Amino acid sequence: xxxxxxxxxxxxxxxxxxxxxxxxxxxxxxxxxxxxxxxxxxxxxxxxxxxxxxxxxxxxxxxxxxxxxxxxxxxxxxxxxxxxxxxxxxxxxxxxxxxxxxxxxxxxxxxxxxxxxxxxxxxxxxxxxxxxxxxxxxxxxxxxxxxxxxxxxxxxxxxxxxxxxxxxxxxxxxxxxxxxxxxxxxxxxxxxxxxxxxxxxxxxxxxxxxxxxxxxxxxxxxxxxxxxxxxxxxxxxxxxxxxxxxxxxxxxxxxxxxxxxxxxxxxxxxxxxxxxxxxxxxxxxxxxxxxxxxxxxx
Numbered sequence: 001x002x003x004x005x006x007x008x009x010x011x012x013x014x015x016x017x018x019x020x021x022x023x024x025x026x027x028x029x030x031x032x033x034x035x036x037x038x039x040x041x042x043x044x045x046x047x048x049x050x051x052x053x054x055x056x057x058x059x060x061x062x063x064x065x066x067x068x069x070x071x072x073x074x075x076x077x078x079x080x081x082x083x084x085x086x087x088x089x090x091x092x093x094x095x096x097x098x099x100x101x102x103x104x105x106x107x108x109x110x111x112x113x114x115x116x117x118x119x120x121x122x123x124x125x126x127x128x129x130x131x132x133x134x135x136x137x138x139x140x141x142x143x144x145x146x147x148x149x150x151x152x153x154x155x156x157x158x159x160x161x162x163x164x165x166x167x168x169x170x171x172x173x174x175x176x177x178x179x180x181x182x183x184x185x186x187x188x189x190x191x192x193x194x195x196x197x198x199x200x201x202x203x204x205x206x207x208x209x210x211x212x213x214x215x216x217x218x219x220x221x222x223x224x225x226x227x228x229x230x231x232x233x234x235x236x237x238x239x240x241x242x243x244x245x246x247x248x249x250x251x252x253x254x255x256x257x258x259x260x261x262x263x264x265x266x267x268x269x270x271x272x273x274x275x276x277x278x279x280x281x282x283x284x285x286x287x288x289x290x291x292x293x294x295x296x297x298x
Contacts, residue, residue, distance in 0.1 A: 002043040003033075013047035023048050027205075030155040048198075062271075064219060065281030067212045072251060072285075075292045081250050086143045090295030092119060094255045097294070099138045101256040102236045103131065110135070133167045134233065141240055145247035152209070152220070152244065154201050160240055161230060169232070177231035183272040196227045214288065217245030218281045222271040242284070254287030255294055 006024070010017045024032045024039045031042040085091055096115045103110050108131055114124045118135050141163055150156060158174035165173035176193045184191075191199075200223045208216050221242035228234045243253035256264070260283075267279040 003040040004043045005041075006039050009041050009045075015047070030153065062219070062275040063278060064211060064215045065276075065278035067214045067281065067285060069212060072212075072214060072288070075252075075289065076250050079252070079292055079295055081146050081247065081252065083143070083146060086146055088295075090298045091252075092116075092139075093294050093298045094252065094291045095119075095139050095142055098239070098253070098256040099135055099236070101258050101260060102233075102239055103134070104258060105235045105261055106233055130168055134164075134236065137164050137166055137168075138236065138240070142243055142247060142253065145244045147250075148244075148248050150244050150248045152201075152204060152241075154197060156244075157197075157201075157229075157241065160244060161237065164237060164240060165232070174230075176229050181226065182228045183226045183269075193227060193229050197229055200227065213245050213249035213251055214285060215277075215281060217242040218271075218277055218284050220245060221284070222268055222277065222280060225268055226272045246288070252288060252291040252295060254284045255291040256287065257290075260287070 004012070006017050006020045009029075010020045013020070020029075020041075021039065023029050024034070024041070028048040029039075029041055030045055032045070033040050079085070079090075096112050096119065100110060100112050100115055110127055110131060114127055115135055117124050118127070118132055119139060123132065141160065144163070161174040176197070179193070181191060181193060181196045200220075204216075204220065208219050210216075211219070221238050224238035224241050225234060230237060239253070239256070246253050263283060264280075267283045271277045271280045
């Protein structure tokens with residue numbers, strides 16, 4: 001990988017050397033590394049967005065809802081997550097049922113039998129190659145998240161997107177779709193997708209990531225659906241982002257069932273339009289409990 005120094009970055013971004021150092025010290029520059037007293041930055045790193053431009057969409061009053069912390073911790077103790085657990089029938093059942101329901105939301109009708117056949121390493125003739133890859137990449141990512149201690153950032157989101165679309169779109173997998181945010185908050189201008197994503201992850205770094213992983217993941221899940229940064233499989237991608245938060249914290253992701261579509265959409269709309277995440281958080285918590293029951297009873 002090629003790197004540039006502070007002076008080169010300042011020239012490329014049209015700012016002062018001092019401003020680049022401030023951004024690096026504040027953790028705002030993806031990939032920046034400090035060697036002694038000097039910073040080096042990946043040569044292809046884009047200029048961080050100016051936070052001053054984000055003020056109209058920066059602060060949001062949200063009601064995150066509550067979490068039964070002790071109950072979740074008890075489930076974690078009863079079914080500890082590690083790489084070995086991801087190879088078990090219980091984890092596979094949660095994954096298979098969830099990807100089937102999420103594909104159905106995306107308009108793809110695939111039976112659980114076909115999904116399990118694909119997970120056994122066999123092809124299913126009546127299922128398209130793209131859907132094969134979606135199913136395989138979905139499980140691969142969930143397995144990767146376990147024990148990863150992933151630190152979410154815009155770069156991490158791009159990496160998740162690239163892994164998810166491996167073999168499907170290898171040219172520009174993490175390129176934002178054209179258009180605006182799907183569901184702007186009340187009184188908020190419909191800012192561009194890149195600005196909305198930067199604003200979301202500023203709030204993630206400043207506040208949301210300090211919540212319990214279930215609450216933090218729920219908020220970020222809703223943000224991915226609200227902004228819809230990418231055009232393909234938005235529901236599956238949002239679930240993967242939620243799962244990255246949960247699995248890296250040792251919590252099973254929620255099991256999504258075929259008849260969950262209406263309740264999930266209603267809970268999401270309440271969060272997206274009014275900033276009230278109580279119903280969505282409650283739904284995800286109940287489905288996490290269901291996931292543990294599924295994993296233990298298979």
